Every structure is written in structure tokens, then in C-alpha cells.
Amino acid sequence: MTKLLNTYAQFPIEIVDGHDYHLVDANGKKYIDLTSGIGVCNLGYSNQAIKDAVSEQLNHIWHTSNLYINSKAEEVADKLCPDDYQAFFCNSGTEANEAAIKIARKATGKHQLIGFNYGFHGRTYGSLSVTGYPHIKDGFSPLVPDITFGEYNDNASLDLITADTAAVIMEVVQGEGGVNVGDYDWLQALQAKCKATNTLLIIDEVQSGMGRTGYKFAFEQFDMDPDIITVAKGLANGLPVGAMMAKLAIAPAFGPGSHGNTFGGNKVVMAAANQVLTQLTPEFLKTVQAKGAQLQQLLADQIAPLANVKSISGKGLMIGIHLSDDIKVADVISTLQDNGVLTLSARGNTLRLLPPLIIDESALQTAIERIKIALA
Numbered sequence: 001m002t003k004l005l006n007t008y009a010q011f012p013i014e015i016v017d018g019h020d021y022h023l024v025d026a027n028g029k030k031y032i033d034l035t036s037g038i039g040v041c042n043l044g045y046s047n048q049a050i051k052d053a054v055s056e057q058l059n060h061i062w063h064t065s066n067l068y069i070n071s072k073a074e075e076v077a078d079k080l081c082p083d084d085y086q087a088f089f090c091n092s093g094t095e096a097n098e099a100a101i102k103i104a105r106k107a108t109g110k111h112q113l114i115g116f117n118y119g120f121h122g123r124t125y126g127s128l129s130v131t132g133y134p135h136i137k138d139g140f141s142p143l144v145p146d147i148t149f150g151e152y153n154d155n156a157s158l159d160l161i162t163a164d165t166a167a168v169i170m171e172v173v174q175g176e177g178g179v180n181v182g183d184y185d186w187l188q189a190l191q192a193k194c195k196a197t198n199t200l201l202i203i204d205e206v207q208s209g210m211g212r213t214g215y216k217f218a219f220e221q222f223d224m225d226p227d228i229i230t231v232a233k234g235l236a237n238g239l240p241v242g243a244m245m246a247k248l249a250i251a252p253a254f255g256p257g258s259h260g261n262t263f264g265g266n267k268v269v270m271a272a273a274n275q276v277l278t279q280l281t282p283e284f285l286k287t288v289q290a291k292g293a294q295l296q297q298l299l300a301d302q303i304a305p306l307a308n309v310k311s312i313s314g315k316g317l318m319i320g321i322h323l324s325d326d327i328k329v330a331d332v333i334s335t336l337q338d339n340g341v342l343t344l345s346a347r348g349n350t351l352r353l354l355p356p357l358i359i360d361e362s363a364l365q366t367a368i369e370r371i372k373i374a375l376a
């Protein structure tokens, strides 16, 4: 009997090797990867510069604790943060959101938080409490109090934001929730309401950030100006990392002793993150935008017309194919695995695609052809 707790419904595949956007399983079967390890290995599986940076750091020092100066973390924060923000490093998306919730409450002196239905922010208590999925909270009560949920993309939910609200936490493209793209006007109205009520706006870019939608942060396309930004997943291309960035006006709420963790800013992880950020140039992001446009065109031409496809949503290389009830997304994923393509699901019978950002056009074409066959 396995000694692993049964928290994941695993596929009967063990991935043992990877090259760029291809993965190889223990039987030598090769797959086109449209998952990036759930939005993590955005720069693929064999990025030499990242490997070199990590190897170089491994040969010096791995870990020093945060009691000592960490120039590697300084360098990553410089590259990661927009002007007027400071970063706190941790090890995952859920921890980044924990830090965001804590600093928001401390900086405002208020405790009420607002999340959105089908927003996903993680599994630890604070992040779980602001996550808008009732079923994944089952059995874990009592959760963090003073949290209310609004409907995503619904103007009525803006009425929930008042002068008593500490912060609103949201994704501008909900990932796990079904690849739901925020409506530009709604996001603008939400931001205006936050400003008018002195409510902090936390944008969770854990899945949508680090180039996934063709921009360093997805909120850039919606002209948003968050007070707090969280990232994780793609930041170190597969080594565990998270970051919470707070505007300078809020940042002093986290003084010495107010928050911390043992591994955050670990030098090996920072070596990888530094390389990721070095490669995330405006030119590279333009290539992602172009591939996103190409993928969306392929989907519009070949997948949208299929009888069992209800609609397609997404931004850049973050895509949801919404299937009709006649076909189960789990079956489509299995068929695609048999046919050498790895894909993901999201809420609502959605086939989710998060290909490595370095995937090439012919691989995208091949993958879409195989998806078409699987759906037919």
C-alpha cells in the first residue's frame, strides 16, 4: 500500500524526462505538453540558462536563512516588482496570498475581505477562506471570518465593497474557476469602487502572471493598478517559489518580526527566478502574444465549430474550451493522453490549455488537430 496520502486523483503516467515542450513517460512515450505542470514550467523543461544558473548556485551556497543579506533575492525583487512596490518571498501561491491577506488587514486596520465565486487562491486557511468554491472547503470549518463572496463580472457584487472592507482579492482571469476572463469595464468599476472606499485591491497573478497571457502580469491588459500583487508558479520555472508585492504605502505594515518564513528567497530558487525574469523580455512577451493569437485562431477555426464545444475563453496561452454535457472533460483528457497530448481540466467541464510559452507553432497545430479528433 502506498505511503502517500490520497489527495490527488492521479493519472497512470509517470513523467521521467522533458525537453522544451515535450515530455516523456516511464514507458518512453512522448507527449506534447499543454499543461506546463499547471502553469509552472513556462520556459519549458530544458532551459539551459536556468539549469546553469541553478547549478552555479548549487556549487556555492543553497540556503542561508533570512537573517543575512540576500543579494540574490534583492536582484529578483528588482526585476519582478513594478515601480513603487516591494516584495516578500515565500514558497507557493497560497503562501503569497496568505501574506497578501495579512498585510492588507494590518495596513488598513480593517478585517472584512471580499472574494469572488470560483476564484481560487490556495489551500491554507487564509487563502482557502477567500477561495470561492464551497466544496473544497467542506469539513474544514471554521474558516477565517469576515469574508464575503460576490459574483464575478457582476456589477451587483460591487455593492459589497464599502468603507469597512479591508481588501478585495481576485484573479483578472480565473484559472481553476474555468478560465473566466474579467470584463474590462467591470474591472475598471471594481477598481474605482476600491479606490473610493479605501479598499485595497489584491490581484492574484499566481496562474495568469509571468508571461502566461503575453504580459508579465495579466492585469496590465486591463489597465489595473493593484495595491498588492501575488505570483508563484512560473516565477522559478519549477522550483518552489511565491512572492507578494505591496505598494510602498502599504509595505511598512510588514516590519521586522511581523511576517516571515524559513525558505522564502532561497538562493537556489532565486537563481532560477532571476533567469526566468531575465528571459521574460518585452520581445519574448511579444512572441507569446503572437502564439496566443495563433492558438486562438486555430481554436476558432477548428474547435469552436464542433458540436460538443459550447465556447472558448482565455487570454494569450491560457485557454479554456468549454464542453457540452454530452462529453466529459476527463474522458477527453484520457483520450488525448493516449494520443500523446497532455491537457488539464478546469471547473465546469472545461478543457484547459496552459502550454509552455516556448511551444512552437507546428506543435500547437498538431496538438489542436489531436484535440479536434478527440472531441469528434
Ligand SMILES: Cc1ncc(COP(=O)(O)O)c(C=O)c1O
Binding pocket: 091, 092, 093, 094, 095, 097, 120, 121, 122, 123, 171, 175, 176, 204, 205, 206, 207, 208, 232, 233
Ligand atoms: C490563481 C491561483 N492562486 C493561488 C494558487 C495556489 O498556488 P499553490 O498551489 O502554489 O499554493 C493557485 C494554484 O493553482 C492559483 O491558480
